[in-house]
Amino acid sequence: MDHKDEKDINHKAGEDKAAHEEHKKKKKKDEVVEELNKALEEKEEIIKSLQEKMLYLQADFDNFKKLKIKEKQDTLKFGNEVLIKELLPVLDNLERALDHASKTNDFKGIHEGVEIVLNEFLKVLERVGVERVDAIGKKFDPNFHEAFLQEEKDNVEPETVVSEMQKGYILNGRLIRPSMVTISKKPEIQ
Numbered sequence: 001m002d003h004k005d006e007k008d009i010n011h012k013a014g015e016d017k018a019a020h021e022e023h024k025k026k027k028k029k030d031e032v033v034e035e036l037n038k039a040l041e042e043k044e045e046i047i048k049s050l051q052e053k054m055l056y057l058q059a060d061f062d063n064f065k066k067l068k069i070k071e072k073q074d075t076l077k078f079g080n081e082v083l084i085k086e087l088l089p090v091l092d093n094l095e096r097a098l099d100h101a102s103k104t105n106d107f108k109g110i111h112e113g114v115e116i117v118l119n120e121f122l123k124v125l126e127r128v129g130v131e132r133v134d135a136i137g138k139k140f141d142p143n144f145h146e147a148f149l150q151e152e153k154d155n156v157e158p159e160t161v162v163s164e165m166q167k168g169y170i171l172n173g174r175l176i177r178p179s180m181v182t183i184s185k186k187p188e189i190q
Contacts (some may be wrong), residue, residue: 089120148180
């Protein structure tokens with residue numbers, strides 16, 4: 001074998017080796033691409049699954065909101081049901097008192113009957129958290145009283161509530177109507 005043939009063989013062996021290396025690189029590259037494609041598919045499945053969960057949660061939340069809106073509407077619509085049920089017997093007693101009043105001239109009996117109904121009504125209000133504002137004999141307090149008149153009084157401290165035209169009421173600690181009151185003032189010196 002001559003030198004040229006040997007060189008050709010070496011050259012061919014080098015080309016084969018290079019081709020083999022190239023083939024190995026291509027095979028590795030194909031494997032990497034395949035692994036990346038597989039990882040991409042897995043990630044796409046995860047994203048799809050998360051999107052489905054998100055849509056489910058969104059629908060669930062929308063249903064929850066609708067339920068809460070309905071509950072709120074029902075509370076507003078029927079929230080006074082307990083109070084109304086407690087007031088119905090008071091209404092019945094007022095109707096009986098009126099019926100009795102139309103059949104008799106016993107004014108003392110009518111007065112006593114209406115007083116009983118009033119006390120029954122006040123007890124119902126107390127049970128639901130309503131209380132009267134204490135006014136007469138108290139120092140005028142603009143947080144609970146609304147001055148309607150001033151009256152000269154020598155034997156009473158100035159700005160003391162001496163009479164009440166309309167009672168005030170508090171519901172669970174919050175003023176819902178102030179007392180309309182007359183307060184005392186010092187007599188003017190003449």
